[in-house]
Amino acid sequence: AQTVTQSQPEMSVQEAETVTLSCTYDTSENNYYLFWYKQPPSRQMILVIRQEAYKQQNATENRFSVNFQKAAKSFSLKISDSQLGDTAMYFCAFLDRKKTSGSRLTFGEGTQLTVNP
């Protein structure tokens, strides 16, 4: 079974600064996806960024980028130029790519990020 670990329950950052959220995972699979989801106070889950394991290049979406270290099974999220609207719970998630047996998302415990003005 896959496990996802987020070792930082809470983090805070000043507006306009950069913050990095950590995530490690454990799997015996070779073909999988990794995600960062954001859950603001509204509790709507929002996809922030996605990484395919077979791609070595780190995914980037505007101010959000990841540092994917496959051998180390590490998948950190960097948020640049933090904005007040980035305040949310951030979940790291793993999905194994199995068509026949059914894929499932495994979530980490979450990191509550607060952006301070």
Place this chain on the structure above:
Amino acid sequence: GAVVSQHPSRVICKSGTSVKIECRSLDFQATTMFWYRQFPKQSLMLMATSNEGSKATYEQGVEKDKFLINHASLTLSTLTVTSAHPEDSSFYICSAAPGPYQETQYFGPGTRLLVL
């Protein structure tokens, strides 16, 4: 982008009653839908996976007779909490995947259930 709706957004019921929560994919067909449960300040826990036209697959520890899932069409899945009790109070979230590998999942806004 793709939109998933849930209804109701919030429900309060008496202990012993049953509650039905609907999950709809509004602008795409979902081969697979997922139901999650989230307690305050905790992560999402997968309860079950439903595929259109077939029985749902429940995660270990989830009572299938307690949480009835019906995926009657490619755009609708329902979760019925039968004989609800206060410990069933939680936030229930569905997601829908348009593709066979479920690498893209769109989440509904969630349903807050309070059982008195």
